[in-house]
Amino acid sequence: GAVVSQHPSWVICKSGTSVKIECRSLDFQATTMFWYRQFPKQSLMLMATSNEGSKATYEQGVEKDKFLINHASLTLSTLTVTSAHPEDSSFYICSAPRTGSTDTQYFGPGTRLTVL
């Protein structure tokens, strides 16, 4: 099956620092990747759609200057949480549909971010 990795799996940082999360498709190319966030006891909420070679599309209410997305290659998308604050503490997870698949999305294992 298709594999998506995410790094780091767990990060703790001080308020005001920036944190970069990487999402990689290991055995397939992904022109599109999705970034989700999950707060405790809530659903996965789509934050943005990452498009290879072009700007990301952000969902309503998600600050694009706060959550910088770069999709520089067909196998890598990065999400940078800039000037993180405690309210940004959450679980972030990415997914990628395999190009040519019947819409199945493959997920990374997620990143737990804690901002002190």
Added chain:
Amino acid sequence: ILNVEQSPQSLHVQEGDSTNFTCSFPSSNFYALHWYRWETAKSPEALFVMTLNGDEKKKGRISATLNTKEGYSYLYIKGSQPEDSATYLCAFAQNAGNMLTFGGGTRLMVKP
């Protein structure tokens, strides 16, 4: 905002019991309904992608049905095993753009 709901939120069953849970979604502009199994500390694993009203899919002891007209899908697990313990997520796709709206999940715990 699309409303995708799952019930129950959590479920405790004994090994060997059969169980089922529900995902409800908007009945308009339907494209696909996804089911995922999510074990702790692992990636969500795709179980089914369902597109046609009346679809029924099966994978081992797990099966799912789809009713797009009334906006619900059922997931069934026959003869639950401890390794079935996980959170089961459904996700609704309204168009072919792969954007998914997730339900809150059903957390299943199977006691040996």
